[in-house]
Amino acid sequence: MNILFFLFLITGSALGNDNLVYKDIKKGQHAPFSGKLFTNEAIAKIIADHELALKQCKINSDAEIARQKKDWEFKYKLLENKSDLEKKMYTKLIDNRDEFIKKSKPVEPNHFENFKFVSGILVGAGITIGIAYSLDNLHD
Amino acid sequence: MLASIAGIFLFFLGYSKANKKSQKQKQLKDLAEKDTNVHKEYSNEREKATMAAIIDYQEETKKIEKERIKRLEKAIVHSAKQKKELENNNEKLDKILSEKYNLTKR
Numbered sequence: 001m002n003i004l005f006f007l008f009l010i011t012g013s014a015l016g017n018d019n020l021v022y023k024d025i026k027k028g029q030h031a032p033f034s035g036k037l038f039t040n041e042a043i044a045k046i047i048a049d050h051e052l053a054l055k056q057c058k059i060n061s062d063a064e065i066a067r068q069k070k071d072w073e074f075k076y077k078l079l080e081n082k083s084d085l086e087k088k089m090y091t092k093l094i095d096n097r098d099e100f101i102k103k104s105k106p107v108e109p110n111h112f113e114n115f116k117f118v119s120g121i122l123v124g125a126g127i128t129i130g131i132a133y134s135l136d137n138l139h140d
Numbered sequence: 141m142l143a144s145i146a147g148i149f150l151f152f153l154g155y156s157k158a159n160k161k162s163q164k165q166k167q168l169k170d171l172a173e174k175d176t177n178v179h180k181e182y183s184n185e186r187e188k189a190t191m192a193a194i195i196d197y198q199e200e201t202k203k204i205e206k207e208r209i210k211r212l213e214k215a216i217v218h219s220a221k222q223k224k225e226l227e228n229n230n231e232k233l234d235k236i237l238s239e240k241y242n243l244t245k246r
Contacts, residue, residue, distance in 0.1 A: 022237060023246040024230070032246070040233065044226035047236055052219035056212060063208035067201060074197040081189040089182040096174045103167060127146045 023032060031037070038046075226233050237243045 020242060021244045021246045040230070041227050043233060043237075044223045047226060047233075047240075048219045048223035051222065052215055055215040055219075059208055059211045059215065062211075063204055066204045066207075070197060070200045070204065074193060077193045077196075078190060081186065081193065085182055085186050085189065088185075089178055092178045092181075093175060096171055096178065100167060100171045104164070123146065123149065127143065131143065 021033075025031060226236070234245055238245065
């Protein structure tokens with residue numbers, strides 16, 4: 001490469017855009033201003049590396065965003081599974097209880113309880129009278 | 141005689157009560173067994189669903205990483221090509237310097 005770039009890069013913005021200049025020069029030619037001298041290859045490398053760094057940043061951030069999205073989707077999926085299965089489980093438990101209630105005999109009315117109580121007293125009294133009567137007639 | 145009749149009566153009364161109680165206990169036991177089965181089924185299904193979700197997630201993240209590496213490799217190849225192109229194309233270099241980096245050619 002015979003053509004060289006004379007690139008004068010000012011880093012401080014206070015100097016203004018007038019100083020952000022470059023000039024094509026050939027080997028042996030006098031440089032019109034002070035600055036840094038780069039070959040075409042060096043400039044090409046700086047530009048290509050800079051663009052590559054930007055692309056790498058974008059690629060990495062895209063991947064990170066996609067990974068985060070998958071993380072949230074995964075967490076959501078776990079919660080969704082839990083919710084669906086618990087709904088199913090509790091429905092089955094309720095069905096089991098419904099079946100149990102259906103199979104169980106209905107509660108007997110209270111008057112039957114009273115009847116049992118009265119008949120128990122009568123039977124007890126009858127037995128007592130019977131025993132007393134038989135003991136009374138035991139010596140006869 | 142009367143006492144033995146009363147004894148038999150009481151025996152049947154007790155027997156029927158006990159039988160009723162044991163039937164209820166059996167029903168309760170059945171219910172508990174059914175509940176246990178439902179709980180077991182739930183944990184098995186949840187384990188399966190969780191495993192499937194984990195496998196999916198791992199595959200997806202692997203895909204993302206693969207895609208990232210592929211894009212990076214492509215970018216590196218493109219960068220090398222661009223470098224070579226710029227080395228040999230003065231006009232393009234000028235264009236980039238003026239348009240992208242806002243430099244003025246003197």
